[in-house]
Amino acid sequence: MHELSVMSHLLERVETHAERLGASRVVAINLVIGDRTSIVDDSLLFYFDMMTPGTVAEGSSLKVRRTHMRCSCPRCALDYRPDGFGFNCPTCGLVGDVTNDGTEFLIESLEIEQ
Amino acid sequence: MSVQAVRIVNIVESLLVSNDKAAGVNREWLENAGVLAINLMSSPGAGKTSLILRTIAALGERARIGVIEGDIAGSIDTEKVLAGGAGDAIQINTGGNCHLEANMVHRALDDLDLTTFDILVIENVGNLVCPTHWALGEHLKLCLVGAAEGHDKPIKYPEMFAKSDVIVLNKIDLIDFVDFDRSIFYESIGALNPGVPIFEVSCRTGEGIEAWADWLDEQLVQFRKKG
Numbered sequence: 001m002h003e004l005s006v007m008s009h010l011l012e013r014v015e016t017h018a019e020r021l022g023a024s025r026v027v028a029i030n031l032v033i034g035d036r037t038s039i040v041d042d043s044l045l046f047y048f049d050m051m052t053p054g055t056v057a058e059g060s061s062l063k064v065r066r067t068h069m070r071c072s073c074p075r076c077a078l079d080y081r082p083d084g085f086g087f088n089c090p091t092c093g094l095v096g097d098v099t100n101d102g103t104e105f106l107i108e109s110l111e112i113e114q
Numbered sequence: 115m116s117v118q119a120v121r122i123v124n125i126v127e128s129l130l131v132s133n134d135k136a137a138g139v140n141r142e143w144l145e146n147a148g149v150l151a152i153n154l155m156s157s158p159g160a161g162k163t164s165l166i167l168r169t170i171a172a173l174g175e176r177a178r179i180g181v182i183e184g185d186i187a188g189s190i191d192t193e194k195v196l197a198g199g200a201g202d203a204i205q206i207n208t209g210g211n212c213h214l215e216a217n218m219v220h221r222a223l224d225d226l227d228l229t230t231f232d233i234l235v236i237e238n239v240g241n242l243v244c245p246t247h248w249a250l251g252e253h254l255k256l257c258l259v260g261a262a263e264g265h266d267k268p269i270k271y272p273e274m275f276a277k278s279d280v281i282v283l284n285k286i287d288l289i290d291f292v293d294f295d296r297s298i299f300y301e302s303i304g305a306l307n308p309g310v311p312i313f314e315v316s317c318r319t320g321e322g323i324e325a326w327a328d329w330l331d332e333q334l335v336q337f338r339k340k341g
Contacts, residue, residue: 002213095305096305097305107128112120
């Protein structure tokens, strides 16, 4: 249920940026969220619908671009998505190195009317 | 009818930037007081409070411990650590929130006597997911895991293990009874966070506590050299 806190922080930032940019309305909020954050989109949208009325983001759309956890195999140089059972390379079975992919947790851009 | 143009403005900032800023303020406050802060995270029942009690006893006069106890409700743990010799301790009840945030810790710091301890342990709410993203102002993130929880925890909760500065495996006295496979545990942590120090302890028997406490004491020495 950390989506509630995340949404509250997000809307605070959106308000700040909208004011700074002189936006009359926020049309869309574009986020990049990696799977490793364990943020659930449906949960985020639930709180978004609940918390935006009366704010500058009322009526806007929340768009989430997802990124995924990835590993790289030091032996075969293969870049792959782990299967959920471990971090083993699907080709040679060696435990790969987990990369930074999937850790994104960003407000990428705002679509606004001025 | 006039058509309103929509402008796309790049922002590219962390969703939690305001929490990160508040954490920075806490860190500065702690550093001015010469206090090393640890964010202690684990699932419920892994032994966070037991580890704090063992650490207080093992460090003795070498370093005094202060504690912020984060729990959904109750103040049992605060009473336990004060009885166990903590320099000062305070309870934060999150009232249902699954993690601590920097502003909660800020208020707690205001109520603590920072001159009564050298190391502040912030015991987060028992949860391997949510606390990961919320910086509190700590210098070290400690992930504690109990052997009975299983060797697959790093695979199931990768972010917690990837972001930790130190990992403590507790309840090793149970290891032979719970089919805990050390090679899988160590291999997955190696993939997520190569080189991270890992200590095996039993808070019940005291095994391994001395090595852990010595390491922590050394962190305090290094921290003070930097300060």
